[in-house]
Amino acid sequence: MVHGTGAVDHCSPAPSGAPPAAPAACQARHHALRVFRWHRGDPGDPAELLSAFLADNGLPVRNLGRTDDKNKTFGDGTICGAALYVSADAGCVMAGAALGAPSPVPGVPDVYAVVYQHFSKNPDKSVGSGRRGGWRLGEWRDSWTRSEHADAVSRVRAAIGRGDVYQVNVVGHASAAYQGDPLPALRRVAGLPGARYGGVLADPAGGWALATASPETLVEVRDGRVVTRPIKGTRPATAAGLRELLASEKERAEHVMIVDLERNDLARLPGTGPVVVDELFAVRKWCDLWQAESVVSAPLDRRVGLADLLRAVLPGGSVTGAPKIAALAQIAALEPVGRGVSMGAVGWIGHDHLDLGLSIRTVAADGTRVHAWAGGGITADSDPVAEVDEAAAKARPIRSALAS
Incomplete structure (x- = not known):
């Protein structure tokens, strides 16, 4: 194990349950080989340390646009890819932005990557975390009251009125004590409808696990093209909710603002060609909510490495605001509890593609408590009470899945 420059170790097989975005060809047939860990406060550039670790394990992260491995087959014992998680704090470090309050789950690293070997049969015999009992x-227990959340929304509106920012995403945290094995409950979260990145990532040695039901693509690189799919705009998944979302000038303006931010993020990435909006304000369903999603993409004209890509897109614009660095300064001042495993990135890096979801709708279990986060984007037209209600609506399916 290496300390201080990103931790690497050999580890035992991962618990059962597919990592987020793991390809179907790898699911239930992969074995954890090596692990990288980096914590807030550790020395070194986490983007570069992570890239070096993955490159040393044979993954083409120095040139993500490479397509010569597209038809690669994996024999027993070959490295098929890596699961990756990056926290919102690590994203702030990569972006050179202000850090907020400490994470309520400090045992979870801020960057965590697991390199997997491929096998023809599943070598993983574990069925849970090792805990017994129902x-x-x-x-x-919420980290702030409804009135405190609403006050934060009002303070963002005041900052917008002063011209400090145009939009800020405000996120709240809650936690609950638990008994028994958390992994079945986490798998229920990962299986929620619309969870494009549904999966579980766990570190038995560290005593923690996370699950995501994220529907949102932070960044995907495939076939020589980089893509992001920002989601912004939420209503109940009813006929009336659909009509309201489509008719809302506030939601559309907020959405377009984030699309412009994502276009700028991709345009700043060295090696990309013209950035285009392939789809704008398409309404899709997640659990019992309608959400508006757009698709923004660009060709990779030259070599693009993982470190530059992460610095360009993290933290994700739809969970920060605009301008991004100014919005992150507001977030650091407003939110009383750190974002932990939420509002970062989680997904898969393979030989021929990268697919990272934004870690919204994401929870963590740290051995004694389970933690969840929810929020929304605040604009000049936001109603504080409505914003608090929207965050509660996003959290509701997660809490129900955990309680089942």
């Missing part, structure tokens, strides 16, 4: 979830 699952019991206690009462949720």
Whole structure:
């Protein structure tokens, strides 16, 4: 194990449950080989340290646009890819932005990558975290009251009125004590409808696990093209909710603002060609909510490495605001509890593609408590009470899945 420059170790097989965005060809047939860990406060550039670790394990992260491995086959014992998680704090470090309050789950690294070997049969015999007893979830404890959340929204509106920012995403945290094995509950979260990145990532040695039901693509690189799919705009998944979302000038303006931010993020990435909006304000369903999604993409004209890509897109614009660095300064001042495993990135890096989801709708279990986050984008027209209600609506399916 290497300390201080990103931690690397050999590890035992991962618990059952596919990592987020793992290809179907690898699911249930991969074995954890090596692990990288980096914590907030560790020395070194996490983007470069991560890239070096993955490159040393044979993954083409120095040239993500490479397509010569597209038809690569994997024999037993060959490295098929890596699961990756990057926290919002690590994203701020990569972007040179202000850091907010500490994470409420400090045992979870801020960058965590697992390199997997491929096998023709699943070598993983584990079925859980090792805990015994029935699952019991206690009462949720919110890190701020409804009035404190609404006050934060009002303070963002005041900052917008002063011209400090145009939009800020405000996120709240809650946690609940639990007893028993958390992995079945985490798998229920990962299986929620619309979870494009549904999966579980766990570190038995560290005593933690996370699950995501994220529907949102932070960044995907495939076939020589880089793509992001920002989501912004939410309503109940009813006929009336659909009509309201499509008719809302506030939601559309907020959405377009983030699309412009994502276009700028990709345009700043060295090696990309013209950035285009392939789809704008398409409404899709996640659990019992309608959400508006756009597709922004660009060709990779030259070599593009993982470190530059992460610095360009993290933290994701739809969970920060605009301008991004100014919005992150507001977030650091407003939110009383760190974003932990949420609002970062989680997904898969393979030989021929990269697919990272934005870690919204993401929870963490740290051995004694389960943690969840939810929020929304604030503009000049935001109603504080409505914004608090929207965050609660996003959290509801997660809490229900955990409690089942």
